[in-house]
Structure formats: C-alpha cells, structure tokens
Amino acid sequence: MDVLINVFVALHIIGIASLLGGFLTQMKAMGAGTARFIPAMLHGALTMLVTGVALVGLNQADDQAVNNVKIGIKLALLVVILALVYVKRDDETVDKGAFAAVGGLTAANIFIATVWT
Numbered sequence: 001m002d003v004l005i006n007v008f009v010a011l012h013i014i015g016i017a018s019l020l021g022g023f024l025t026q027m028k029a030m031g032a033g034t035a036r037f038i039p040a041m042l043h044g045a046l047t048m049l050v051t052g053v054a055l056v057g058l059n060q061a062d063d064q065a066v067n068n069v070k071i072g073i074k075l076a077l078l079v080v081i082l083a084l085v086y087v088k089r090d091d092e093t094v095d096k097g098a099f100a101a102v103g104g105l106t107a108a109n110i111f112i113a114t115v116w117t
C-alpha cells in the first residue's frame with residue numbers, strides 16, 4: 001500500500017508541476033494583460049483533484065490519519081482554481097486579477113500542504 005500511496009503522491013506532484021508550470025510560463029503575458037489559461041493548467045488542476053481524492057481514500061484504507069481540516073481547505077481552494085480555469089479555458093485573454101488568483105491560490109495550497117504538518 002505504501003508504494004501505491006507514494007505513486008499517487010508522485011502523480012499529485014506532476015499535477016502541481018503542470019498547474020504551476022503553466023502559470024509561470026504566462027507570467028510575463030499576465031503583466032501585459034494578455035495571459036490565458038493554457039490546457040496544461042486545466043489538466044494539472046484536474047490531476048490534483050483526482051489524485052488528491054485518491055490519496056485521501058488510500059490513506060484511510062491504510063488506517064493512516066488524514067488531516068481533514070487541511071484537506072478540506074486544499075479542496076476548497078482547488079475548487080476555486082478549477083472553476084476559474086474551466087470557465088475561462090477558451091478565453092483568448094484572461095484579466096490580470098483572475099490569472100493572478102489562480103497562481104496565488106496554487107502557491108497557497110503548496111504552502112498549506114508542506115508547512116501545515
């Protein structure tokens with residue numbers, strides 16, 4: 001079970017790479033107000049959701065404690081990220097505020113996941 005959990009943590013991190021990496025490639029464009037949500041960001045956010053839910057299930061099946069408050073906050077932030085990226089996925093340009101919000105919420109989730117032990 002440990003190996004399976006670790007595989008899903010790895011997939012979870014690949015999801016972060018896709019979501020955050022997509023955001024970082026657009027930062028210059030964001031400054032100019034011409035950024036857009038690229039497919040890697042949507043797929044990364046979806047990967048986070050699927051692997052995150054799987055990790056909760058796997059940890060519980062393995063009798064390992066899951067911090068429900070922490071996971072609940074991460075899930076709530078991800079729902080906002082996913083909603084923004086999904087709704088505006090076909091927009092040629094996304095305004096600075098919405099784009100920055102996705103980057104900020106993603107970074108917040110990374111700090112919540114790592115600093116909150």
Ligand code: HEM
Pocket residue numbers: 009012016048049051052053055056059066067071074075078081105106109110113114
């Ligand atoms: C943008 C969104 C997210 C980011 C950036 C993120 C980040 C991370 C990181 C860096 C880890 C590895 C560090 C650790 O083991 O604590 C992790 C683990 C984990 N994540 Fe996420 N996560 C996100 C969304 C979610 C969601 C939506 C869920 C559940 C619905 C979730 C559930 C978990 C679980 C269960 C672990 C296993 C380790 C633990 O915290 O006990 N994550 N996440």
